[in-house]
Amino acid sequence: MKFPTPQTLENIAILIGSDYVGSPDFPVFGMNEIHVVQPGDIVFVDHPKYYDKALQSQATVILINKKVDCPVGKALLISDDPFRDFNKLTRYFKPFTSSNSLISESAEIGEGTVIQPNVFIGNNVKIGKNCLIHPNVSIYDNTVIGNNVTIHAGTVLGADAFYYKNRPENFDKLLSGGNVVIEDDVDLGALCTIDKGVTASTTIGEGSKLDNQVHVGHDTVIGKRCLIAAQVCIAGCVLVEDFVTLWGQAAITSGVTVGEKAIISAQSGVSKSLPGHKSYFGSPAEEFRKKYKELAMVKLIPDIIKKLDNLP
Numbered sequence: 282m283k284f285p286t287p288q289t290l291e292n293i294a295i296l297i298g299s300d301y302v303g304s305p306d307f308p309v310f311g312m313n314e315i316h317v318v319q320p321g322d323i324v325f326v327d328h329p330k331y332y333d334k335a336l337q338s339q340a341t342v343i344l345i346n347k348k349v350d351c352p353v354g355k356a357l358l359i360s361d362d363p364f365r366d367f368n369k370l371t372r373y374f375k376p377f378t379s380s381n382s383l384i385s386e387s388a389e390i391g392e393g394t395v396i397q398p399n400v401f402i403g404n405n406v407k408i409g410k411n412c413l414i415h416p417n418v419s420i421y422d423n424t425v426i427g428n429n430v431t432i433h434a435g436t437v438l439g440a441d442a443f444y445y446k447n448r449p450e451n452f453d454k455l456l457s458g459g460n461v462v463i464e465d466d467v468d469l470g471a472l473c474t475i476d477k478g479v480t481a482s483t484t485i486g487e488g489s490k491l492d493n494q495v496h497v498g499h500d501t502v503i504g505k506r507c508l509i510a511a512q513v514c515i516a517g518c519v520l521v522e523d524f525v526t527l528w529g530q531a532a533i534t535s536g537v538t539v540g541e542k543a544i545i546s547a548q549s550g551v552s553k554s555l556p557g558h559k560s561y562f563g564s565p566a567e568e569f570r571k572k573y574k575e576l577a578m579v580k581l582i583p584d585i586i587k588k589l590d591n592l593p
Contacts, residue, residue: 315335469485479500516534531545
């Protein structure tokens with residue numbers, strides 16, 4: 282997430298009430314989660330396990346809860362609660378703005394696009410040409426939709442990320458300042474839910490087709506011409522590369538990559554990154570032939586036990 286105008290380290294420190302290490306006029310251009318940071322971004326870290334990863338990332342400003350040696354060319358924001366202060370910045374630079382109409386006056390809708398009754402279109406939404414949006418679709422603020430997109434009834438684009446910090450008193454929510462991007466020629470079935478990114482974009486690539494009741498978590502990127510069947514659940518920060526097929530009720534855990542042209546069979550559970558150009562099955566998902574051989578061997582176990590029991 283880039284700020285509307287460049288900031289300085291001192292300005293950011295004043296906003297969140299923190300100390301800092303670095304030049305007061307050190308430039309700050311935005312804020313992002315660690316998997317999408319770029320030079321000029323702030324990244325937050327609040328656990329020693331991830332200090333080195335944050336300090337060595339592309340982020341040039343690290344919001345951290347301990348005074349550490351500052352890497353050359355970077356700056357630090359020292360906070361007693363980086364999670365809280367990251368939320369402060371999201372709230373300041375991407376505040377929630379309520380709507381007072383079903384279709385916001387700031388929305389841009391392209392020529393030939395049909396909006397059916399009871400569709401909600403939020404602030405600063407952009408919809409391309411020749412789209413068809415069916416009844417009761419909710420399109421949250423800042424969503425970007427390309428040309429020739431079809432969205433069926435009840436689908437929600439841009440709900441908050443499912444991202445919480447477990448504090449002693451409650452679950453503390455990480456605010457979502459990102460958005461959803463739907464590229465050209467995408468079809469979304471009924472009752473799909475596409476969560477917006479925490480600081481970046483959740484993206485459905487050009488020509489991809491999603492069946493009914495598909496869930497896509499925050500900051501996930503789905504490539505071009507993917508086929509995703511009903512009730513597939515994809516967690517946050519997943520990369521699904523081009524031409525992947527996910528059959529019904531498959532589930533993918535967060536932070537993994539599914540390689541190009543991979544095929545995931547129904548009800549499979551993907552718990553690690555999988556190379557492309559192969560077929561997978563099972564939970565945890567393994568290469569199709571390997572998994573079926575394992576299942577065949579499992580079926581032999583009762584006979585083996587029976588033979589062992591009959592040994593003299």
